[in-house]
Amino acid sequence: MRFRVLVLALAVGLTGCGDDADSPLHLADLSAVDDMAAAPRDLAAPDLRAPDLARLSWVQQSVPVPTSLYAIAGVPGEIYVVGDQGVILRSTDDGAHWILQRTDTSAALFGVWTDGVTAVAVGYHGTLLRSIDHGATWEPRPFGAATLLGVGGGSVAIDDGGAPSRLWAVGEAATLLQSDDDGATWAQSGTSFPAGNLYGVWFSPVESFVVGNSGLFRTRDDGASWTQIIAGAATGNEVWATGSGQILIADGSSIVRSRDGGLTWSAAVTADSGFVGFAAFPDGELWAASSKGGILHYMNDFEDPIAADAADVGHPIAAIWGRDPGDIFVVGDNGFIAHRQ
Numbered sequence: 001m002r003f004r005v006l007v008l009a010l011a012v013g014l015t016g017c018g019d020d021a022d023s024p025l026h027l028a029d030l031s032a033v034d035d036m037a038a039a040p041r042d043l044a045a046p047d048l049r050a051p052d053l054a055r056l057s058w059v060q061q062s063v064p065v066p067t068s069l070y071a072i073a074g075v076p077g078e079i080y081v082v083g084d085q086g087v088i089l090r091s092t093d094d095g096a097h098w099i100l101q102r103t104d105t106s107a108a109l110f111g112v113w114t115d116g117v118t119a120v121a122v123g124y125h126g127t128l129l130r131s132i133d134h135g136a137t138w139e140p141r142p143f144g145a146a147t148l149l150g151v152g153g154g155s156v157a158i159d160d161g162g163a164p165s166r167l168w169a170v171g172e173a174a175t176l177l178q179s180d181d182d183g184a185t186w187a188q189s190g191t192s193f194p195a196g197n198l199y200g201v202w203f204s205p206v207e208s209f210v211v212g213n214s215g216l217f218r219t220r221d222d223g224a225s226w227t228q229i230i231a232g233a234a235t236g237n238e239v240w241a242t243g244s245g246q247i248l249i250a251d252g253s254s255i256v257r258s259r260d261g262g263l264t265w266s267a268a269v270t271a272d273s274g275f276v277g278f279a280a281f282p283d284g285e286l287w288a289a290s291s292k293g294g295i296l297h298y299m300n301d302f303e304d305p306i307a308a309d310a311a312d313v314g315h316p317i318a319a320i321w322g323r324d325p326g327d328i329f330v331v332g333d334n335g336f337i338a339h340r341q
Contacts, residue, residue, distance in 0.1 A: 058295075058313055061337040063089065064100050069331040070109065071150075072321040075116040078134065079321075081331050082109035082121045090135040095329060095339045101135045111150040115165055120183045122148035122169050130183045143186050146175040152201030153179075153208075166222065170198035170210050178223050191226045193217065199237040200250075211239040211249055216262065229262040238277040248286070248302070250275045255288060257302065268302050279322040287328050289320040295330065313338050 063069075069083035074091075081089040081098070086105035089098040109123035119131045121138070126148060128141040153167035169177040169186065174193035177186045196214030207220045209229075216239060217226040236249040236256075245261045248268065255278055257268040269275075273292040280286045284301040293316060297309035315336045322328035328340045 058311055058338045058340050060313075061095050061098060061339055063098050063335040063337055065089070066335045068318070068333045069335060069337065070318045071112045072319050072329055072331050072337075073112045073114055074321065074323065075114060076323060078114060078116055079329070080112045080114055080119055080121070080135065081337060082112045082123070083331075083335075084108045086123075086127075088112075088121055088129075088135065088138065089337075094327070095337065098337065099135075101131075101138065103129060103138045104140065105129065111148060111152075111169070113151045113153065113167065115154070118165065118182045120151050120167060120169070122151045122171070126171075128169060128177075128183075128186065132182075141183065141186060143169075143177055144175070144188075147172045148175065148177070149197060149199050150201055152203055154203040154205070166203070168201045168203070168208070168210060168223065170201055170212065172197045174198060174212070174214060176210060176226075189223060189226070193226070194228070200239045202239045202241055204241070204243045206243060207241070209239045209241060209247070211236045216247075216249060218262070230265065237275075240278070240280045242282060248278065248280055250277050250288075255286070255302075269296060269298060271296065276317055277320050279320050279325075279328055281322075281325050283325070285325040287320060287322060287325070289317045289330050291316055291318075293317055293332075295320075311340075 065087050067084035067087050069081050072081045074080060077092060079091045086103045086107055088101040088103055090101055091098050105127055107124040107127040109121045111122045113120050119135060121129045124147050126142050126144045126146055128143055129138040130141050131138045148169050148171035151169045153165050155163055155165050164182045167179045167183050174196055176189040176198060178189055179186045194214040196212055198210050198212035200211045202209045207218055210217050216229045218229050219226045236251040238250040241247045245259060247258045247262055249256050253270055253274050254267040255269040255275055256265050258265050269288050271290045271294060273290040276289050276291050278286055278288040286298045286302045288296045293313045295311045297306040299306055315332045317330045317332040320330045331337050
């Protein structure tokens with residue numbers, strides 16, 4: 001998972017999400033959401049006005065729906081984007097074309113994960129969809145009434161020897177669901193978390209993390225127990241780790257970092273409008289997106305800003321994802337997808 005799924009620090013409530021193309025999105029305040037808020041009130045033609053892309057390297061993609069998009073995840077050869085009204089888009093050509101997938105839900109979807117074989121999407125009121133045929137069909141796996149905001153995981157076999165993936169789905173009211181069979185079945189975590197929403201998941205076979213507005217939590221026993229690593233100062237929507245002690249969290253107006261496994265923390269990247277997430281890579285590169293459309297690029301152990309790559313895509317952004325530092329996507333309101341090649 002490259003987190004990500006998340007997981008959030010956005011700027012307006014979900015009610016009427018997708019209706020106001022000029023307002024940043026906000027998934028953190030779920031208290032007033034009702035069933036009708038999961039679908040936009042109109043499906044008029046998409047806003048085809050060219051955004052003010054500050055860098056020519058960012059190219060807006062042609063998308064078959066005008067609905068707000070909230071999450072993106074993929075693997076080489078297959079990328080999924082999810083959003084309002086049960087929308088799932090799939091691309092098999094690195095974003096050149098997006099195909100609308102058929103689902104039987106109109107609920108807003110806020111998280112997506114894939115390993116290239118199985119794909120899982122989660123969203124409003126416990127909506128949980130699974131596909132094992134590259135998005136041709138999506139089977140519902142509903143679980144309770146809590147809105148799910150993120151999903152992530154990976155193979156339980158360190159050598160990826162064909163073992164099923166262990167997945168976690170996180171959401172409002174400290175909801176944490178676990179699947180040990182590629183998302184075919186799910187169970188509520190036996191760990192009791194502090195009150196608050198969980199937004200992001202990061203997985204490795206050795207240790208995994210979930211993060212939300214009640215803090216950062218880690219498991220080293222495959223989800224049997226979770227330990228709170230930090231509370232308050234890192235109430236974020238996305239988490240990423242190297243597996244060797246370095247952890248990054250998108251935390252409101254900053255991305256905070258620990259280099260010692262969570263013992264101490266410092267701000268690595270800051271933005272005035274708040275971060276919706278980031279795409280980090282083991283080589284020390286990081287792309288970060290703000291809710292208002294700003295994008296920043298850092299290199300050299302996430303410390304050196306690359307001023308020439310700073311951009312403003314002219315649209316509110318809900319999520320950022322990339323499979324490598326030279327292949328980055330952002331998604332947002334009004335069916336917006338932009339790709340930096």
